[in-house]
Amino acid sequence: MTAPIERASANDLMHLTYDRGPCPVQVGAVLRFEAGTPLEVERLRSVFAERVPAVPRLRQRLTRVPLGCGRPVWVDDPAFNITNHVTTIACPSPGGERALLDLAAALVTTPLPADRPPWSAVLVTGCPQDRPALVMVLHHVLTDGTGALAVLACLVDGGQLAECPEDTPDSTFPRPAPSRFSLAAEALRGRALGALRAWRLLPRLYHAAVELRVLRLSRTRRCSLNTPTGPRRTLALARCDLASARTAARAAGGTVNDVLLTAVTGALGALLRDRGEVVDRLTASVLVSGRLRGRARQLDNQIGVILATLPTTGDQDPDAPDPAARLRRTAEITRARRARVRGASATVVEPLFRWLSALGLATWFFTHQRRVSMFVTTLRGPARPLALLGRTIEELVPVSGTAGNVTVAFAALSYAGSLTVTIVADTDACPDVQDLATHLRAELDRLVTVPAR
Template sequence: MTANTASVERMGTGDLMTLASDLGVPPMQIAGILVLDGGSGLDPTTVRKTVAERARGIRRFRQRLVHAPIGLGRPYWSDDAGFAIENHFRHVVCARPGDDDALLAVATDAVTARLPRDRPLWAVTFVTGLAGGHAALVYVVHHVLTDGIGGLAALARMADGMPVDDDPAFPRRAPGRAQLFTDMVRDRADAVRALRHLPGRIVGGLRELRLRERSAAPRSSLNRPTGPRRRFAVARADQKAVRATARAHGGMLNDAVLTASTGALHRLLRARGERVNDLVVSMPVSTRGRDAGAHLGNHAFSVPIDLPAAGETLDRLATTSWLTRHRVGKARGASGMLVSPVFRLLARLRLLQWFVDHQTVLSTSITYLRGPVTRLSFLEAPIRDVIPISTVKGNMTVSFVALSYGGTLTVTAVTDPEQVDDLPVLMDALRAELAVLENGEGRERG
């Protein structure tokens, strides 16, 4: 390898499964909305320059995905010599009245627009004209670049006071065919040496896949074919109060999010005249170390778990806490080794899209991300709120992604507007569930 030539940074197993799953619309992209207190006074040119400067400290933000020639191994990441912030930044004035719904409409357009594959897979929209003189930064990244935890860590590095580790060697020359071939041979040799661990990993993977009690989700209107559009809505709660209630019932904040979300879905289904007492939930479990931002990519795997949806909120919280502790707590990601090759094979056979569009294994997906405890700032404008966004697909008309930041728990409902025309019913139910969890007492009503 000659001087200033990049080493080969291959995609991991989780990345490959994500790439294979990115079929149809909307694309598999995630977003974070950073609401800036009084940020409408910021100069868009200064904001763009600051984003460009701080992106230098996130190596993947200046790399593009490259497919290796046939026979030379998995896709890899390569420095984008033509990187220009103008390809990743735009300024939008929010429509009146500049409230949550108007901001979410801008974010919807941003996260559902497919990022070009010939450049680094991220973009940011600077939104001014929000109510109260606020502004927002809507960061969008493709899911193949990172999972939610890694994306959150990357966003935190855009805040004031974070170190920017510049890369003086950028841009490195892309690896040549000989280097790709040598790396592929080394990779294959490592795989052969790892075969002695294969039986144990298969057993572990099968155990994880058998964490659930049923082979299919209960039949309900939650499982319907989804279209290209998405609609988002947000509910908030006091993080400290909800966490105290969760701990009093043997759980953590993640258990409270699961409880509130499944309870809200039960109320929604009941309003539709459907009787479903349990739901099968896909929840992510991270295999990351302490420094979540050290390496991007996908280091989380989904675990299906049967959870109660009917009954008193606090009773369900206790049950959910026990289930996640004794079942999901045993999962270590071995199932990804079994699932990823299957997904990639289905993609090659052009069957994955059909499988995704017709799955009835899962009722919904619920993700919780733990954000910074203290509030951050951007160009000295306090980041007053962080709203998580995802574009979950897979025949699920409703899913949830939640984030705790600066003392506030924010839960975003992700819906297909063609299938969910009763979103206000869902959000009223979600806020009612969160209110019970905030108070730590009370009875479920309705």
């Protein structure tokens, strides 16, 4: 049976456009397990081999098509072998969280093989206190953060499997790739339907213009946060109690995302002052999902951006900033955008970046822009702890990416009552990332009513 034609979306292609710098556009997560007996990679491979078929995209690779046949398509990989994707490695000496984070950064920044489905799962053994970890890496063309959580729901133990298809027969795998004739015919039908439905894009174009504020985006002062990035990344963590963050957010009329934005801008403002720079406002590129939840059988990227120019200090002296005032101001700024169409900006951003790529200008644009100083993304994870191989996953650490001339990004994930914020920084352009982490923890402590211990 020939496989149905599954094309890369315009948003998927945008991530391929990004993937032209020294660091691949890949994302990941670190699953930290409870202490116990060592986990065995063979057992993990066996479990994943049973569960991966419930997520068809994990056994597919993206293939280019002949000229005139439309966008690239996802096809079954006839050479798929779980041992190529599930591997193991020992935690580097001397062990501990720092060694684990350095290893995770190295894995996420190592390009995945282009001739296989773009994902990997690396079991890390030899961690302190007998707490093994699993580092999962996905190329961003496969899915966004919301989709990645849907994938995880199908791979872990127990009730989360209810979110996956009840049965996924393997008898038809691998299905033959579509013929050139069928690709061309389907592409022609798609172009015709697109022309007929073009008028439906007008409302999204309006919302995209508002979301991006392309006509009146505030300029911010140039600073050392914008410099071309290299191939290496360093990770640092900050944590806080999720209920406390929600309490602080409600008191300011905002959301947990507002607490995060207030904390990261305050921390960056403090870092810049350490560097001898005074910047009172910074613009964050806030990734917004175009859907409330992902589905394992419908993986793709549905994200847009909100550009928010936020204060780094309160209404008082910069040396004694008022975090509550900044939180209220941040909530006011983001509240005005909350009613917009989710992910509408992708309607403008996707074709713009593809044209820049076609003209050979994408890399120049990404390394010379001065609008955005940081990337920020927030994901809502499971409210209860998950388990894999019968072992409780005590913590989920998100790992996002940064590129162009944006030297720092923040990825936040709520999980089992905690909010974990990962700082992803260019190792060479931001050597003081541990100072940034210290400032971020201090900002979160000031903002929440009961800091996590």
